[in-house]
Amino acid sequence: MSLVMPVFACIIVVFGLFSKTSVFDVFLVGAREGLQTLLTIAPTIIGLVFAVELLKSSGAAEVICNAVEPAAALLGFPKEIVPMALLRPVSGSGSGALLISIFEDCGADSFAGRVASVLAGSSETTFYATAMYFGCVNVRNIRHTLFAALTADFTALVASIITVRLFFY
Amino acid sequence: MLNYIWSGIIIISVFCSIILGNGELLSKAMIDSGASAVSLLMTMAGILCLWSGIMKIASESGFTTLLAKIFSPLLRPLFPHLDTNSEAFRCITMNVTSNLLGLGSTATPFGLKAMKEMYILGGKNDTATNEMVVFVVMNTASLQLLPSTLGALRQSYGSNAPFEIIVPVWISSACALVVALMIACTFNCLSNRREAAKCRL
Numbered sequence: 079m080s081l082v083m084p085v086f087a088c089i090i091v092v093f094g095l096f097s098k099t100s101v102f103d104v105f106l107v108g109a110r111e112g113l114q115t116l117l118t119i120a121p122t123i124i125g126l127v128f129a130v131e132l133l134k135s136s137g138a139a140e141v142i143c144n145a146v147e148p149a150a151a152l153l154g155f156p157k158e159i160v161p162m163a164l165l166r167p168v169s170g171s172g173s174g175a176l177l178i179s180i181f182e183d184c185g186a187d188s189f190a191g192r193v194a195s196v197l198a199g200s201s202e203t204t205f206y207a208t209a210m211y212f213g214c215v216n217v218r219n220i221r222h223t224l225f226a227a228l229t230a231d232f233t234a235l236v237a238s239i240i241t242v243r244l245f246f247y
Numbered sequence: 248m249l250n251y252i253w254s255g256i257i258i259i260s261v262f263c264s265i266i267l268g269n270g271e272l273l274s275k276a277m278i279d280s281g282a283s284a285v286s287l288l289m290t291m292a293g294i295l296c297l298w299s300g301i302m303k304i305a306s307e308s309g310f311t312t313l314l315a316k317i318f319s320p321l322l323r324p325l326f327p328h329l330d331t332n333s334e335a336f337r338c339i340t341m342n343v344t345s346n347l348l349g350l351g352s353t354a355t356p357f358g359l360k361a362m363k364e365m366y367i368l369g370g371k372n373d374t375a376t377n378e379m380v381v382f383v384v385m386n387t388a389s390l391q392l393l394p395s396t397l398g399a400l401r402q403s404y405g406s407n408a409p410f411e412i413i414v415p416v417w418i419s420s421a422c423a424l425v426v427a428l429m430i431a432c433t434f435n436c437l438s439n440r441r442e443a444a445k446c447r448l
Contacts (some may be wrong), residue, residue, distance in 0.1 A: 086393060087301050094308040101304050108303025112296035120288055127284035128277070129256040135276035136264035178287065178400070186406035195401060195412045199394040200420035204387040211383045212375065214359050215366040219374040222434040226380070227387040230427035234388070237422040241415035 123175070130175045133161075155239045158183065158190040163197065167204040167231050174198070192246060196238035201231050294399045302348065311348070315340040318347070325385075325428065326378050335364035339382060349391045358386060377435040384431045388424040391416070 094101040133139045139161055146164075147157045155163075162176040177198050184190045204227045212220050264273040305311050319331065319340045329336045338361035345354035361382060369376040375383075394416055401409040 090301055090305045090308075090310055093310045094304040097308040097310075099304060099308040101308075104304050104307045105300035107300075109296040109300035111303065112299025113292070115299065116288065116292050116295050123288060124281065124284040125253065127287065128280040129253055129260075131276040131280035131283070132260035132273060133256050135269070135272045136260035137267045137269060138260045138263035141263060175287070178404070181401070181404035186401045186404040186409075191401075191404075191406075192412055192415075195397060196415045196419050199391060199397050199412065199416035200389065200423055202387045202389040207387045208383055210355075211358060211362050211386065212379075215362050217366065217373055217375050217379065220383075221375050221380055221438075222431065223375060223380050223383050226384045226427050226430035226434070229430055230384070230388045230423040233426040234419050234423035237419035238415065241418050242412075245415050246411075 127175045130179070134179065153236075153239075155235070156190040156193060159194050159197065162194055163235050166197065166201050167228060173203075189242065189247070192242045193238050196242055197235055200238060201234040204228060204231055290400075290403055291396075294396060298349075298395055305348070311341065311344055314344045314348070318344055325381055329365075329368075329378060333364065333368070335361055335368060335378075338364060342382075343385065346386065347390060347392050349393055349395055354386075358382075377439070380435065381428065381431050384427045385424065388420060388427045390420045390424050 091101055094104070143157050143160050146160050150157050150160050158180050162173050162180065165176060166173040177194050180190055180194045186192075186195070204224070208220065208223055208227060212218075212223075260273065264270055315337075319336075322336075322340055322343060323331060326336065326339065329339075338357045342354050342357040342361055345357060362379065365376060365379050365382070369379070394413065397412075397416075398409040401412070
């Protein structure tokens with residue numbers, strides 16, 4: 079499994095060579111775009127890490143988690159992932175920062191770490207994507223889009239707990 | 248939306264820390280947050296640049312176009328009223344393919360173009376068409392073949408097997424996608440029927 083990433087990169091590079099693309103030049107162009115993307119998201123990340131750090135250190139996160147914990151425990155999910163699950167549909171970088179704090183506190187290979195990883199990999203920033211796509215064409219009545227998308231997010235949460243339990247425990 | 252959430256978080260935090268009396272921790276966190284955000288960005292910088300570069304090779308060499316051809320039969324049933332040769336459909340396949348490869352930044356431009364094309368096809372109405380709903384819902388459920396950023400992040404936080412979560416990720420995102428599409432299509436069918444009933448009257 080650990081070879082997936084390098085092999086995938088290799089296939090693309092070989093394909094590029096065969097189709098006579100000047101692979102390294104193109105790589106440099108893409109990497110520069112990556113750097114630009116990084117600059118674009120940098121303010122968002124700094125702002126959200128700031129907010130998340132405040133939430134954690136003030137004890138507010140604990141208060142909220144303790145409030146939701148009984149419901150979470152009833153459904154069988156680890157309380158560490160509650161804040162991340164709540165923030166996931168709203169902000170990708172915010173929930174990313176929470177993912178990192180779960181990795182730091184519990185470890186990447188812990189139950190909470192694995193559930194958080196699967197959740198991060200299987201859901202999207204619903205509000206952001208919806209706002210962006212409908213915003214670009216002036217469509218105001220989005221009908222059942224948000225309902226369907228948020229139900230999907232909840233499904234991803236439940237499915238990530240079930241799959242992690244099935245696969246690792 | 249994010250305006251309210253962001254300010255809400257700050258207000259709640261400050262309020263909580265006044266009540267709980269841990270103001271020192273809070274001011275320390277405020278200073279530390281800048282440093283930890285920057286170190287997070289530095290960790291991401293390398294991965295992001297590397298994959299953006301490799302993905303650029305994929306799109307320039309025609310690798311993505313090839314994949315788009317493979318995936319188009321799968322997408323046809325979801326957009327029954329779109330011509331497969333239309334610009335809208337082509338953009339949708341490119342968007343889905345890029346998403347599958349985890350190329351968010353490549354997927355977005357194609358997605359925006361697809362929305363514009365569907366907007367024109369739908370008569371520039373301010374109500375979303377069935378196809379638009381299906382398309383956006385598909386984009387909010389992220390199906391990704393190789394969550395490379397996630398894997399790299401897990402590795403940098405000491406995971407023994409960073410990609411061990413890949414199959415659960417596939418299953419879980421497939422579940423989410425199926426649920427999303429089922430809801431979207433059910434509602435679409437219902438509203439189609441309502442329209443048909445209106446016509447008969």
